[in-house]
Each structure stands twice: as structure tokens, then as C-alpha cells.
Amino acid sequence: MYxxxxxxxxxxxxxGDWAPGQAxxxxxELAAGSGVxxxxxxxxxxxxxRAGLIATRQGKGSFVADRPDQARxxxxxxxxxxxxxxxxxxxxxGLDRQQLHRRLDEHLDAAxxxxxxxxxxx
Amino acid sequence: xxxxxxxxxxxKRYPHFALEDVSLSLQPGTVMGLVGANGAGKxxxxxxxxxxxxxxxxxxxxxxxxxxxxxxxxxxxxxxxSEDMRLYRGRSLDWHIDxxxxxxxSWDDDYAATLVRRFDLKPQQTLGGYSHGxxxxxxxxxxxxxxxxxxxxxxxxxxxxxxxxxxxxxxLADVLRDERRSVLFSSHNTADVEQLADRIAFLHxxxxxxxxxxxxxxxxxxxxxxLGAAPPTLAAWPEVxxxxxxxxxxEVRVRAWREDLSDRLAAAGLRxxxxxxxxxxxxxxxxxxxxxAA
Numbered sequence: 001m002y003x004x005x006x007x008x009x010x011x012x013x014x015x016g017d018w019a020p021g022q023a024x025x026x027x028x029e030l031a032a033g034s035g036v037x038x039x040x041x042x043x044x045x046x047x048x049x050r051a052g053l054i055a056t057r058q059g060k061g062s063f064v065a066d067r068p069d070q071a072r073x074x075x076x077x078x079x080x081x082x083x084x085x086x087x088x089x090x091x092x093x094g095l096d097r098q099q100l101h102r103r104l105d106e107h108l109d110a111a112x113x114x115x116x117x118x119x120x121x122x
Numbered sequence: 123x124x125x126x127x128x129x130x131x132x133x134k135r136y137p138h139f140a141l142e143d144v145s146l147s148l149q150p151g152t153v154m155g156l157v158g159a160n161g162a163g164k165x166x167x168x169x170x171x172x173x174x175x176x177x178x179x180x181x182x183x184x185x186x187x188x189x190x191x192x193x194x195x196x197x198x199x200x201x202x203x204s205e206d207m208r209l210y211r212g213r214s215l216d217w218h219i220d221x222x223x224x225x226x227x228s229w230d231d232d233y234a235a236t237l238v239r240r241f242d243l244k245p246q247q248t249l250g251g252y253s254h255g256x257x258x259x260x261x262x263x264x265x266x267x268x269x270x271x272x273x274x275x276x277x278x279x280x281x282x283x284x285x286x287x288x289x290x291x292x293x294l295a296d297v298l299r300d301e302r303r304s305v306l307f308s309s310h311n312t313a314d315v316e317q318l319a320d321r322i323a324f325l326h327x328x329x330x331x332x333x334x335x336x337x338x339x340x341x342x343x344x345x346x347x348x349l350g351a352a353p354p355t356l357a358a359w360p361e362v363x364x365x366x367x368x369x370x371x372x373e374v375r376v377r378a379w380r381e382d383l384s385d386r387l388a389a390a391g392l393r394x395x396x397x398x399x400x401x402x403x404x405x406x407x408x409x410x411x412x413x414x415a416a
Contacts, residue, residue: 001316028299035295037153039320043337
């Protein structure tokens with residue numbers, strides 16, 4: 001469940017809703033506001049702090065870190081995890097490299113316009 | 123810091139059920155979810171904490187007040203909402219509010235008005251005409267608006283439709299804003315516990331089998347999917363809770379996950395395909411089916 005909070009905050013920082021240096025809601029505030037337990041938010045903040053996306057100053061609460069590229073790195077790590085999973089599944093199906101590439105292309109073609117434009121079909 | 127409650131070696135025996143040797147405490151500002159099957163002792167524990175029942179052995183302290191000696195002091199600061207509490211069917215919610223307000227000086231009129239709106243209750247209607255869900259919400263309102271330091275809730279969301287359930291969960295989440303208030307709630311709905319609780323206390327057949335912070339508790343359990351043939355001794359490994367084979371697939375439910383378990387499974391002839399976290403619901407069912415060891 002804490003992963004959902006991590007993802008939400010990462011997405012908001014990526015989208016620029018929360019700027020570098022901006023104060024985050026207190027753990028209790030965010031817990032009450034999103035209806036999840038304090039310990040879950042605490043765990044999410046610890047995770048985000050480890051990833052360098054937020055910084056916590058004693059007695060002053062948590063802030064968005066000054067390095068917004070951290071959000072990107074966190075999402076990159078998420079993509080790597082998802083790709084590892086894809087590779088595992090493909091191995092289970094006995095797909096070779098070419099077949100997997102083709103399947104990925106099919107998905108890219110079927111996805112809405114947010115596709116990476118490079119190499120897209122006319 | 124004075125704990126919200128602390129019980130030591132608590133026992134209570136009834137003709138067909140006994141709560142045995144329970145020691146448990148809760149830090150202020152914390153929400154504890156009490157899980158367990160029917161008859162596990164959840165209601166008994168809540169009754170002992172609220173002073174409605176006296177223990178046969180052990181001690182009960184609530185907000186620093188020893189029960190039963192300081193019962194009157196404890197009552198002022200503790201709010202209990204349980205389904206067997208009676209509301210007067212011939213009287214309105216307003217009438218009940220007046221009654222509770224006279225007894226408890228901590229009553230918060232503004233908060234009561236907010237809850238009436240949020241729970242969408244008609245204050246002048248007699249409660250005999252309320253639906254089950256409306257009665258549950260009325261009872262909770264009468265309890266919450268006293269702003270008790272310790273809230274004891276017995277199955278607060280049972281029998282509610284999804285909308286009412288959400289309203290109740292939101293009201294409980296509000297309580298979290300104040301770090302001096304604490305909540306102990308029992309629930310069959312493990313999703314509610316997973317969402318709201320900071321700590322989990324797990325009762326099975328009258329005994330406390332787990333008491334841990336929620337994230338660490340969930341973190342200990344894994345569902346491991348393997349390929350191969352399960353060795354006959356696998357089910358007896360101390361960290362393994364359950365083993366189920368289907369064809370060449372073996373599902374192992376692990377109650378004390380460690381990274382090195384993958385290698386040990388491999389050494390036993392099982393190839394680990396994937397390792398997934400488990401929901402509280404799955405953990406609960408696994409633990410109850412295997413005799414309660416959590």
C-alpha cells in the first residue's frame with residue numbers, strides 16, 4: 001500500500017505540482033487526507049527519502065528535494081522493474097528476442113498518442 | 123508517555139470460550155486493527171478494555187487508569203461503539219445527542235453537526251425508522267463527537283454498504299489528525315484494517331498470535347511460486363506456513379520471508395518463478411487455516 005503513496009508523490013513531483021523546495025504535507029496530514037494509516041505514509045516518506053526525491057529536516061518536516069531529476073530516476077527504476085517482469089514472462093512463453101521485440105512494437109502501436117514518436121508508423 | 127491502553131497477562135473465561143494470557147499495549151496517536159475469526163476473542167477484549175467485563179486474571183489499564191478501580195475516570199475519556207449497544211428506537215438522533223452531551227462535557231457540537239451532514243442523517247427522525255447503516259453511523263457519531271482519547275470500535279464497518287463504509291472510514295481517518303487520540307477497532311474486513319491500521323493485533327482461539335506494526339507484519343509474508351516437486355518436509359520448515367501443489371507448480375506461503383529462502387528452495391529442487399507480497403486477507407486466511415501461527 002505504501003507503494004501507491006510513493007507513486008502518487010513521484011507523479012506529482014514529475015508533473016511539477018510539487019516544486020523543488022516545497023514543503024510536503026505532514027505525515028499525519030497526508031494520512032488523514034488520503035485515509036491511510038500513519039505508518040504507511042511514514043514508510044512511503046522513508047522510501048522517497050532513500051531515493052533522494054524528498055529530504056526531511058528535523059522539526060521542519062519533509063520537502064521536495066532540489067534535484068527534480070530524482071523523480072525521473074525513480075520512474076526509470078520502475079520501468080526497469082516492469083521490463084524485468086516482461087523478460088521473465090517472455091522466457092516462460094519461450095519467446096525469442098525478435099518475437100518479444102515484435103510484441104512490444106504491437107503494444108506501442110496500440111497505445112494512445114503518448115507513444116515515443118521515433119519510429120512510429122505512418 | 124502513558125499508553126492508550128495496556129493489558130498484562132489478561133484472562134477471561136466463559137463456559138465455552140476463554141481469552142488466555144493476553145499482553146498488549148497501544149501508544150497514543152496510533153490506530154490498531156484487531157483481526158481474528160469469529161469467536162477469536164475480539165469482542166471479549168474490547169469489553170474488558172471498556173470495563174463492561176472484569177478479567178479473571180491480569181490487569182487492565184486505560185489511559186493510565188487502572189480498571190476496575192478508576193472506571194469512572196476511564197469512562198469519561200474512552201468511547202466504545204459496538205453493535206450490541208442500544209439506541210432508543212422511539213427517540214430521535216437529536217434526543218440522543220442531548221442525552222450524551224449532558225453526560226460528557228467534552229462533547230463537540232460543531233463536530234457533531236459536521237458528522238450529521240457527512241453521514242447524511244436526519245436528526246429529527248426517530249431511530250426506529252433508520253436503516254441498519256444509519257443506526258451504525260448514528261452510534262458512531264454519538265461516540266466520535268465526544269472526542270474520546272481512546273476509541274474502541276467493534277466491527278465499525280460490518281453490514282454497511284460501500285458508500286456508508288467509505289463515510290465511516292473517512293471519519294476515522296479524521297481522528298488521525300490528532301496525535302493524542304488512539305483507536306482500537308476490530309474488523310472482519312481485512313481491507314479496512316490494511317488501509318487504516320498502524321498496528322495489527324491478531325487473535326486466534328482466545329490467544330494473541332501476532333502484534334506488530336502493519337508494514338513489518340505484511341513484509342514478513344510472501345507467496346512464492348515454484349516449479350518442480352515439493353519435498354515432503356517442506357511444509358514443516360519453520361518459515362513455511364502452507365504448501366500447495368498443482369501439477370508441476372508449487373505455491374509456498376511463507377510467514378518469515380528472507381532472501382536466502384530462494385536458494386534453499388532451489389537446493390531442495392524447486393525453481394522459484396516469482397515472489398509476491400500477500401494481502402492481509404490472504405495472510406489472515408492462511409494463518410487461521412494452519413492453526414493460527416502468524
